Amino acid sequence: xxxxxxxxxxxxxxxxxxxxxxxxxxxxxxxxxxxxxxxxxxxxxxxxxxxxxxxxxxxxxxxxxxxxxxxxxxxxxxxxxxxxxxxxxxxxxxxxxxxxxxxxxxxxxxxxxxxxxxxxxxxxxxxxxxxxxxxxxxxxxxxxxxxxxxxxxxxxxxxxxxxxxxxxxxxxxxxxxxxxxxxxxxxxxxxxxxxxxxxxxxxxxxxxxxxxxxxxxxxxxxxxxxxxxxxxxxxxxxxxxxxxxxxxxxxxxxxxxxxxxxxxxxxxxxxxxxxxxxxxxxxxxxxxxxxxxxxxxxxxxxxxxxxxxxxxxxxxxxxxxxxxxxxxxxxxxxxxxxxxxxxxxxxxxxxxxxxxxxxxxxxxxxxxxxxxxxxxxxxxxxxxxxxxxxx
Amino acid sequence: xxxxxxxxxxxxxxxxxxxxxxxxxxxxxxxxxxxxxxxxxxxxxxxxxxxxxxxxxxxxxxxxxxxxxxxxxxxxxxxxxxxxxxxxxxxxxxxxxxxxxxxxxxxxxxxxxxxxxxxxxxxxxxxxxxxxxxxxxxxxxxxxxxxxxxxxxxxxxxxxxxxxxxxxxxxxxxxxxxxxxxxxxxxxxxxxxxxxxxxxxxxxxxxxxxxxxxxxxxxxxxxxxxxxxxxxxxxxxxxxxxxxxxxxxxxxxxxxxxxxxxxxxxxxxxxxxxxxxxxxxxxxxxxxxxxxxxxxxxxxxxxxxxxxxxxxxxxxxxxxxxxxxxxxxxxxxxxxxxxxxxxxxxxxxxxxxxxxxxxxxxxxxxxxxxxxxxxxxxxxxxxxxxxxxxxxxxxxxxxxxxxxxxxxxxxxxxxxxxxxxxxxxxxxxxxxxxxxxxxxxxxxxxxxxxxxxxxxxxxxxxxxxxxxxxxxxxxxxxxxxxxxxxxxxxxxxxxxxxxxxxxxxxxxxxxxxxxxxxxxxxxxxxxxxxxxx
Ligand code: SF4
Numbered sequence: 001x002x003x004x005x006x007x008x009x010x011x012x013x014x015x016x017x018x019x020x021x022x023x024x025x026x027x028x029x030x031x032x033x034x035x036x037x038x039x040x041x042x043x044x045x046x047x048x049x050x051x052x053x054x055x056x057x058x059x060x061x062x063x064x065x066x067x068x069x070x071x072x073x074x075x076x077x078x079x080x081x082x083x084x085x086x087x088x089x090x091x092x093x094x095x096x097x098x099x100x101x102x103x104x105x106x107x108x109x110x111x112x113x114x115x116x117x118x119x120x121x122x123x124x125x126x127x128x129x130x131x132x133x134x135x136x137x138x139x140x141x142x143x144x145x146x147x148x149x150x151x152x153x154x155x156x157x158x159x160x161x162x163x164x165x166x167x168x169x170x171x172x173x174x175x176x177x178x179x180x181x182x183x184x185x186x187x188x189x190x191x192x193x194x195x196x197x198x199x200x201x202x203x204x205x206x207x208x209x210x211x212x213x214x215x216x217x218x219x220x221x222x223x224x225x226x227x228x229x230x231x232x233x234x235x236x237x238x239x240x241x242x243x244x245x246x247x248x249x250x251x252x253x254x255x256x257x258x259x260x261x262x263x264x265x266x267x268x269x270x271x272x273x274x275x276x277x278x279x280x281x282x283x284x285x286x287x288x289x290x291x292x293x294x295x296x297x298x299x300x301x302x303x304x305x306x307x308x309x310x311x312x313x314x315x316x317x318x319x320x321x322x323x324x325x326x327x328x329x330x331x332x333x334x335x336x337x338x339x340x341x342x343x344x345x346x347x348x349x350x351x352x353x354x355x356x357x358x359x360x361x362x363x364x365x366x367x368x369x370x371x372x373x374x375x376x377x378x379x380x381x382x383x384x385x386x387x388x389x390x391x
Numbered sequence: 392x393x394x395x396x397x398x399x400x401x402x403x404x405x406x407x408x409x410x411x412x413x414x415x416x417x418x419x420x421x422x423x424x425x426x427x428x429x430x431x432x433x434x435x436x437x438x439x440x441x442x443x444x445x446x447x448x449x450x451x452x453x454x455x456x457x458x459x460x461x462x463x464x465x466x467x468x469x470x471x472x473x474x475x476x477x478x479x480x481x482x483x484x485x486x487x488x489x490x491x492x493x494x495x496x497x498x499x500x501x502x503x504x505x506x507x508x509x510x511x512x513x514x515x516x517x518x519x520x521x522x523x524x525x526x527x528x529x530x531x532x533x534x535x536x537x538x539x540x541x542x543x544x545x546x547x548x549x550x551x552x553x554x555x556x557x558x559x560x561x562x563x564x565x566x567x568x569x570x571x572x573x574x575x576x577x578x579x580x581x582x583x584x585x586x587x588x589x590x591x592x593x594x595x596x597x598x599x600x601x602x603x604x605x606x607x608x609x610x611x612x613x614x615x616x617x618x619x620x621x622x623x624x625x626x627x628x629x630x631x632x633x634x635x636x637x638x639x640x641x642x643x644x645x646x647x648x649x650x651x652x653x654x655x656x657x658x659x660x661x662x663x664x665x666x667x668x669x670x671x672x673x674x675x676x677x678x679x680x681x682x683x684x685x686x687x688x689x690x691x692x693x694x695x696x697x698x699x700x701x702x703x704x705x706x707x708x709x710x711x712x713x714x715x716x717x718x719x720x721x722x723x724x725x726x727x728x729x730x731x732x733x734x735x736x737x738x739x740x741x742x743x744x745x746x747x748x749x750x751x752x753x754x755x756x757x758x759x760x761x762x763x764x765x766x767x768x769x770x771x772x773x774x775x776x777x778x779x780x781x782x783x784x785x786x787x788x789x790x791x792x793x794x795x796x797x798x799x800x801x802x803x804x805x806x807x808x809x810x811x812x813x814x815x816x817x818x819x820x821x822x823x824x825x826x827x828x829x830x831x832x833x834x835x836x837x838x839x840x841x842x843x844x845x846x847x848x849x850x851x852x853x854x855x856x857x858x859x860x861x862x863x864x865x866x867x868x869x870x871x872x873x874x875x876x877x878x879x880x881x882x883x884x885x886x887x888x889x890x891x892x893x894x895x896x897x898x899x900x901x902x903x904x905x906x907x908x909x910x911x912x913x914x915x916x917x918x919x920x921x922x923x924x
Contacts, residue, residue: 065614065622067633070641072434174436176524177725218916219437219525291583301614308606316400317583323394333401355398355763357796362755363411 009148009248013049018261023050025114026150028194033296035240039288041250043297048148048247051260053298059262059271059278062301076172080155083170083214083223088135094214094225095158095166097133104133114151118142122202128159141198146244154195167195167211175215175224185228188213193233209234254284290318312390324348328390395760399579408605409578409597415754416692418573419565419702421507424686425479428511428678429518430671431629432459433636437525439468440631441671444475448683453675457647457667466541469526473548479506480551484713505566505709508555509686511590511627511678512571516559518629519567523553527722528915546722553723554712561739563701563746566708570685577692581605589613590681591624598688627678635674643667695753701746725913744880752810752878762797767874768845770795772865787859790823793845793871799825807847807873817878818852847873
C-alpha cells in the first residue's frame with residue numbers, strides 16, 4: 001500500500017470521525033467483537049475511524065448499558081499489580097521458569113504516541129537475550145485490520161529462554177476448584193487470540209498458540225494460572241478479520257460529506273449534532289444486527305430499533321435464518337405459516353404451515369387430565385414494514 | 392430454537408405481547424416459596440453485596456454488606472442468610488410420609504413437602520452455588536484453631552445451598568428455580584432468548600402495563616432511567632448496574648469507611664450504614680417484586696398432571712440430604728469423584744428423558760413440538776386387522792392403520808407407545824410401515840400428500856388372554872396418540888435416585904470403599920492475609 005493511499009484513507013476516516021476529534025483506539029475486545037460479526041459494515045467502519053460509538057449512541061437517544069464498575073476496575077488493577085510485583089517474580093513462576101528467583105529482564109517500553117510505543121515493543125522483542133526470560137509489561141502491538149491500523153495492548157508478553165513468545169492475560173475472575181466461568185474464559189481466549197495474531201504480524205510463528213491465563217485462585221487474591229489453547233480462536237478470528245470488507249470500500253459507498261462528527265460545543269463535551277442528521281449518517285452504512293450485539297456493541301439499541309422496525313427475523317435470534325430460508329421478515333414468516341403467502345414446495349414454508357396447524361390445534365385442545373381450557377393465543381397484528389432492509 | 396418456538400416468537404411480535412409456549416404449568420410451585428434475590432460486589436467472587444430474602448412478599452428481609460471487603464461484615468451477611476433459610480429447612484424436615492416397602496427397597500420415609508427457593512435468573516442460581524461453595528467449608532467458632540471463625544450455622548447453610556444448587560442441575564427439578572427459566576418455559580416473547588434473560592423485559596412482554604405494547608414495556612425495563620441516571624428497573628442481579636456502583640454506591644461506601652475510621656461516632660457510622668442499606672435495598676426491591684409478579688402469572692396456569700411425580704423426586708432429594716446431614720457426613724466435596732460424577736450424569740440424562748416425555752404427555756402444545764419433530768403422531772384409526780403372534784400361545788397383535796397429518800421419523804420395527812387415557816402405563820406397539828397417502832387409483836396427490844398412513848402393531852396392554860381386554864384395542868374412527876419415546880423412561884415414581892441415597896443407606900456406592908466408611912473430607916480453604924474469606 002502506497003503512503004499517499006494510506007494518507008487519503010486516514011484523511012477520510014478523520015473526516016468521518018469529525019475534525020479535531022481524537023480517535024478512539026481499537027482494542028482487542030473490540031476486534032474480537034468485530035470478528036464475531038464480520039458482516040457488519042457499520043461497526044467495521046466506525047471502529048476503524050475511531051468513532052466513539054458510545055457517545056454516538058447517546059446522541060441517538062439509545063445509550064448502551066455498558067460500563068465498568070469502579071469496584072471491578074480497582075479489583076482488576078490491584079490483582080494485576082499483585083501478579084507483577086517484585087519484578088514479576090510470581091508471573092515467572094506461573095510461566096514455569098526454572099528458577100523464578102533469577103529476575104527477568106523488564107525493558108522500559110515508554111515512548112510518546114502509539115507508533116513510538118509499538119516501535120519500542122518491536123525492538124524489545126528483537127533484542128530480548130536468548131537463554132533468559134524477558135517480560136514486556138503492557139507492550140503495544142500494531143495490527144492491520146481491513147486496511148486500517150489498530151493498536152493492541154496485552155497485559156504482558158513473555159519471551160522465554162528458548163525465544164518463544166507467550167501472551168499473558170491477567171483477569172480478576174476466579175479459577176474456582178480448578179475451573180472458571182466458561183463464558184469469561186472464552187472471551188479472554190478470543191481476546192488473547194487477537195494478541196497472538198498481532199505477534200504473528202511481527203514474526204510469524206514465534207508466539208505460542210497457547211496463552212497463559214492468570215486469575216485469582218478460589219476466593220483469594222493469590223494468583224494461579226491455566227494454559228489456554230487458543231488455536232481455534234486464532235483460526236476463526238483470523239479468518240473473520242480477513243473477511244471484513246476493506247474499510248476504504250465501505251467508505252467509498254457513502255454519500256459525499258457523510259460524517260459521525262458530534263460537533264462538540266466549545267466546552268468540548270456537549271454534542272450539538274442533530275439526532276436526525278446523525279441517525280441518517282449512521283443508517284447510511286449497512287449493519288447486520290443480531291441480539292448478540294447487545295452485549296458487544298454500543299450501538300445495539302439503535303440497530304435493534306431499526307431491525308425491529310424493518311421486521312427482520314434476525315432480531316429474534318441470529319440462528320433463525322438457517323431454518324427460515326428465504327423468509328427474512330416476521331411478516332413473511334407469519335403469512336407463510338398461515339397460508340397467505342409462500343410456496344408450499346419450499347421446505348421452510350411447508351414446515352411453518354405444519355407448525356402453525358399443530359400449534360393452533362394444541363391451543364384449542366383441552367388440557368389432558370386438567371379439564372381446564374388452554375390459554376388463548378394473543379390476537380391482533382402490529383404495524384410492520386416490508387422486508388427491504390433485511391438481508 | 393425449535394421452529395415452533397420461532398413461530399411463537401413471530402406471533403408474539405404480531406400480537407404485541409407474549410404468547411403461550413405451554414398450556415399447563417410444568418413446574419411445581421410451593422404455596423410459600425422462599426424468594427432469594429442476591430447481589431454481588433463487582434469483581435469480587437466471594438463478596439456478596441446484599442440480598443432480599445423471605446417467604447412474605449410484603450416483608451422481605453434485607454441483608455446488606457456495607458463494606459464487602461470486610462470479612463466480619465461478610466460473615467454477618469452469611470449469618471443473616473442462614474437465619475432466613477435454615478429455620479425453613481428445619482420446618483420441613485420432620486413432617487414425613489411413610490413410603491411402603493417395594494421389591495427393591497425397604498420401607499422408608501420421605502418428607503411430606505420440601506422448601507422451594509426461587510431466584511430471579513440463571514446467574515442468581517449460579518450464585519447460590521457459589522455461596523454454597525464459599526460457606527460450606529468455613530470453620531466455625533466451635534473450632535478453637537479457626538483463624539476467622541464464622542457463626543455456627545453458616546457451614547450448614549452452605550451445605551443446603553450446595554445441595555439445592557446441585558439439584559437444580561437435574562432437568563425438571565424444582566427445589567431451586569430461576570424465574571426467567573420458569574417464564575420462558577411457559578411463554579414465548581417477541582424478542583430473542585438472550586433478551587429474555589432480563590427479568591424486567593421478559594415480564595414486560597408477558598404482562599405489559601395497561602396501554603403498553605410488550606416491546607415498549609420491555610424496552611422501558613431495559614433502558615429507562617430516573618433523572619438521577621439510575622435504571623428504573625435495575626438488573627435482576629447478581630451483578631449491579633455499573634452506573635449505580637460508580638455514581639452512588641461507591642461514594643456511600645466511602646462515607647461509611649470514613650465514618651468508621653474517623654473513629655467512633657456510632658451515630659455517624661449508623662447513618663452511613665443506613666445509607667448503604669437504603670441504596671442496596673433500592674436496587675433489590677424492583678427485582679423482588681418482579682419475582683413475585685412472575686409467581687402470580689405462573690400460578691394462573693393449571694399444574695401439569697405429572698408435575699407432582701417430579702416434585703416427589705425433589706422431596707426424595709430433600710429427604711436424602713437431610714439424612715446425610717443427620718448421619719454426620721462431611722460437606723459435599725469440592726469436586727466429584729469419577730464414580731459420583733458418572734452417576735450424576737446418568738441420573739440427569741434419565742431425568743431429561745423423563746421430563747421431556749412427561750411434559751409432552753401433560754401438554755398438547757409441547758406434544759405438538761414433538762409431533763413436528765416426527766417423534767410422535769396423532770390421527771384417526773382407519774382400519775384394524777386382527778393378527779396373532781406365533782408360538783404355542785398365540786397372543787393378539789392387532790394391526791392399526793392410522794391416518795395422520797404428522798410424519799413420524801421411524802423405521803419399521805421402531806417401538807411406539809400409545810397414551811391410553813386413564814391407564815397407568817403406555818400401551819406398547821411397533822411401527823410396521825409409514826407411507827404417504829395416495830389417491831384411490833394409487834397415484835400421488837399433487838403438491839405432496841396431506842397425510843400419512845402409519846401401520847402399527849399393538850404388542851401389549853391387552854391383557855393376557857387370547858382375546859384383547861375390553862377397550863384395549865381402539866376401533867376404526869377412534870383418535871389415537873402415539874409417541875416414539877418412552878413415557879416413563881426409568882422406574883416408577885417414588886424411588887429415590889442413587890445420588891440421593893445417603894451412604895448410611897447403602898449408597899452412593901464408591902468402588903473399593905468398605906461400607907460405612909465416610910468419604911474423605913475436603914480441607915477448608917486456606918486463609919491468607921489477602922484472602923477475602
Ligand atoms: S449493534 Fe449495529 S453497529 Fe454494532 S455490530 Fe450490531 S449491527 Fe453492527
